[in-house]
Amino acid sequence: MRLLTGLLHPDAGSIELLGRPFARGDRRRLFEVGALIESPSFYPYLSGRQNLRELAATGATVPKTRVEELLELVGLRDRATDKLSGYSLGMKQRLGIAGALLSDPKLLLLDEPANGLDPAGIVAMRETLRHLASIGKTVFVSSHLLAEVQILADVVGIIASGRLVREGTMQELLGSEEVVRVRLPRNDVTRATDVLVAIAPATAGPDLDDGHVWLSVHTLPDRAAEVNRLLAESGIYASGLESGSDLEMLFLELTGGASQPGSEGTFQGIGTPVA
């Protein structure tokens, strides 16, 4: 994202932005791009409205009414005259999204846009981004919140250790990882695995705190009822049943489930071997 916005200069390779090559001297091409990279950056002693106005003085020309429109859009109109130093993280984030939208960009680059937002704010942001996509804008989001990405994105790329390991539409990616998950007592896992062989191979996840385990049955999601029936007929009663696939499982499978050397912000859980 920093390369795409001219903040970093590539050592090698080339960049294409909105379908055309983007080189060091092409800063005006960024007039078509809006970005929120890492944390929102503003002057703490200015108000939200003043910050947007001063940001609008840079780059592409922005209509005077645009600042008020965006303050309304991100729900900060009532707090627009407050100094930024008094804003919460979520308010700063909303102002950052407003800043990224200032020049009505064709391409919107957002780094962890849900950071600091409350649930209502996340829903509102999701709707806003969906609306922007529906009117022909390209919205590019980088996030570690995979559940949020799964709801929001049409096309996903998974990066591990700086390399793109999988890319495709959400349907394609999740379609290749269909699974039914059953929550069982640890003691029943071996018997359940034997019973479920009739449908598909199953793999057990790590022990949960309450002595249960999630067992993943690699089969079509619409066979969940069949899985449940087979288990019940064998006297095994599931305390939880999930079907389908999610991005988190796919991500863990593709990245091996462990933190990558040099990766950003990966939590080393208890029991996770450290390389």
Add this chain to the structure above:
Amino acid sequence: MRIFGSGLRKLVGRPASFVTVGLLLGLLVLIIIASATVSGQAESPEAAASALALVTFPAAYDLILSFMLGLGGLFAVIYGAAIAGSEWSWGTLKSAVARGESRARYMLLTFVAIALMIAIGLAVTFIIGVGAAVLGANIAGVPTTGLTDADTLSRLPEQFVRGWFAVTEEAALGFAIATLARSQLAGIGAGIAFYFGETFATIFLPDIVKYMPFAVARASVDTGAAGGGFGGDGGGQTLAALPADTALLLVAAWLIGSLLVATIFTERAEITG
């Protein structure tokens, strides 16, 4: 023009602008009033005359200007560093660059706004300082007939412009240092260290220091109080100052050099913060 206007608005709203001018002005007024009130208690006529110098016109004009250039130089380097450094520390330069703004233009126009703010700050300080000196003269019972001294008043505008140029150069130095440091605090710290380091070096290297930025800034304005005035050469050593016009050329060189360094560094920098 948009960037310049924006830069100016940002500086007007910035507490550092008021704190800097307020401190300079507060100290100046305090010294003037203190000098006027204690002059009557001086033990010798020489001490009394020295205390009254600040409230005796037309010499008071030169002393006020000298004070502004001395302490103002330190404040200017801090101010310049604070503005440039905060662009990196707060990430606001990043936001501007990501919107397609020219890095060089952004930095240069931000500095032009600083230069204008310095002019306003110096003018306010000078006017209020002169007002305080008149008040001090009345307190001390000193006549103010020299206030309208034609000779002094005729050269005052040129001295003021030279003083502004010199202080602006010192701000540019702080601006460049903070840009290299990419940090507000580091920039301010390094700027202060440079200021006192140059003063300290006067003791050992007077022939070199006279070409250094703070020394040439002081020498570029012939206040008649240079060296012996406020914020003089310090270190107990009198610096053989350069002729004012030569010093002015060097001030221009330091100013341009500092801005070039800041601009080139910003153009080439990888913005990661």
